[in-house]
Amino acid sequence: QSVLTQPPSVSVAPGQKVTISCSGSSSNIGNNYVSWYQQLPGTAPKLLIYDNNKRPSGIPDRFSGSKSGTSATLGITGLQTGDEADYYCGTWDSSLSAGVFGGGTKLTVL
Amino acid sequence: EMQLVESGGGLVKPGGSLRLSCVVSGFTFRNAWMSWVRQAPGKGLEWVGRIKSKTDGGTTDYAAPVKGRFTISRDDSKDTLYLQMNSLKTEDTAVYYCSTGYCSTGSCAFDNWGQGTLVTVSS
Numbered sequence: 053q054s055v056l057t058q059p060p061s062v063s064v065a066p067g068q069k070v071t072i073s074c075s076g077s078s079s080n081i082g083n084n085y086v087s088w089y090q091q092l093p094g095t096a097p098k099l100l101i102y103d104n105n106k107r108p109s110g111i112p113d114r115f116s117g118s119k120s121g122t123s124a125t126l127g128i129t130g131l132q133t134g135d136e137a138d139y140y141c142g143t144w145d146s147s148l149s150a151g152v153f154g155g156g157t158k159l160t161v162l
Numbered sequence: 163e164m165q166l167v168e169s170g171g172g173l174v175k176p177g178g179s180l181r182l183s184c185v186v187s188g189f190t191f192r193n194a195w196m197s198w199v200r201q202a203p204g205k206g207l208e209w210v211g212r213i214k215s216k217t218d219g220g221t222t223d224y225a226a227p228v229k230g231r232f233t234i235s236r237d238d239s240k241d242t243l244y245l246q247m248n249s250l251k252t253e254d255t256a257v258y259y260c261s262t263g264y265c266s267t268g269s270c271a272f273d274n275w276g277q278g279t280l281v282t283v284s285s
Contacts, residue, residue: 053247054206060261060275071279084268085268085269085270085271087270087271087272089207089263089272091207093258096259096275096276096277096278097199097207097259097272097275098275099263099271099272099273099274102269102271102273103269103271109271125243138206140206140207142207142209142270142271142272143269144265144266144268144269144270146267148226149223150209150223150224150225150226150235151197151199151209151212151265152209152270153207153208153209154206155206156206156207161228
């Protein structure tokens with residue numbers, strides 16, 4: 053059971069927008085920055101968002117992040133078949149003194 | 163270009179030991195905070211542990227399932243990160259990734275990842 057809670061899967065049509073939620077508590081999301089990762093099939097994860105809403109160089113602005121209280125959200129617009137992947141949220145948990153991830157959300161673009 | 167290359171994975175019996183290595187290039191390793199993250203077959207990501215740069219104290223933190231069994235170390239002269247795994251259990255079977263990035267109070271974000279090395283614990 054993951055410390056952070058994500059929906060197991062979401063399906064969206066090409067060209068549409070999707071949001072993926074990540075729910076936690078005051079010991080993790082509530083008092084720490086959130087990051088988001090994309091993992092394409094058979095590859096290593098890639099950082100999409102850090103510090104709740106910042107994008108690393110090279111990440112298109114179709115990807116966005118936000119946080120409110122003990123929940124965070126990843127938004128993706130203009131969905132393409134190439135966006136089909138598993139998406140993970142992550143942060144630090146101050147009670148556990150450990151990094152923590154969500155269970156992952158499988159995005160299907162159909 | 164920043165590169166992280168893990169090695170040392172393989173098949174090991176329960177109760178056995180294994181040491182993973184992660185050789186890095188393309189950035190100043192001694193200034194980097196490094197983590198190990200694992201992924202069991204068909205499962206999600208799990209943070210294993212982190213070592214700070216020596217400048218920031220060089221201290222380590224570990225996830226509860228591996229604390230006392232796994233040890234992270236670094237050799238800055240060789241640009242290499244290590245994960246010593248002892249008393250291995252079947253539930254340690256996973257692809258192990260090394261990654262760079264700050265991970266401590268305030269935030270945890272991994273900006274570069276290796277390709278991973280598979281560890282299989284089975285009799």
